[in-house]
């Protein structure tokens with residue numbers, strides 16, 4: 001699928017398996033979500049532009065490379081996307097953080113917006129939208145539309161587990177957005193949950209069930 005990257009790195013796959021396990025409690029779950037995000041973020045930043053700079057080491061002046069002034073915003077979809085924020089900030093501490101609040105109606109599976117606050121100059125930033133789960137794709141499609149409506153142009157979407165249905169919906173609605181996911185699962189069940197998935201990501205991160 002165009003613009004979709006799926007990770008086959010052994011460390012990512014191993015950590016996803018631990019995450020899926022029903023016996024994994026919230027403390028470990030949170031730590032793993034952050035670690036996997038950091039590994040994915042490292043790979044997804046491969047295309048960042050570099051510029052030549054001059055640095056003085058204790059020994060000599062040298063010409064070397066640094067990331068060329070890319071301003072980043074990480075935008076979690078509340079709640080579960082919050083669990084991925086520190087994974088990005090660990091690698092890019094200067095990133096600004098926006099928040100988009102969406103919840104999925106349990107009956108219709110339609111997303112409902114309850115909050116949106118984005119960093120200034122969103123149009124000139126690389127925006128990384130985070131949400132561990134891409135199920136029907138409704139939440140991701142809506143969140144990215146909210147960002148585009150406010151001027152966002154260069155957007156990457158990062159999730160841990162995707163259903164084929166969600167990937168299809170997202171790439172169709174936003175073909176310009178680069179999508180990164182750690183694993184594509186089999187299907188959605190009749191309640192809109194990813195199978196085998198990992199259950200309700202928000203509840204497992206925040207210990208609310």
Ligand code: PRP
Pocket residue numbers: 077078079080081102103104105109111131132133134135136137138139140166192200201202203
């Ligand atoms: C979950 C998940 C995604 C959404 C995915 O959030 O974190 O945001 O469902 O489903 P979709 O692709 O079908 O839209 P939920 O609505 O349960 O809210 P929560 O994170 O606050 O628990």
Ligand code: URA
Pocket residue numbers: 080133135192193194195197198199200201202
């Ligand atoms: N949201 C979740 O947290 N898990 C799913 O499997 C689907 C949507």
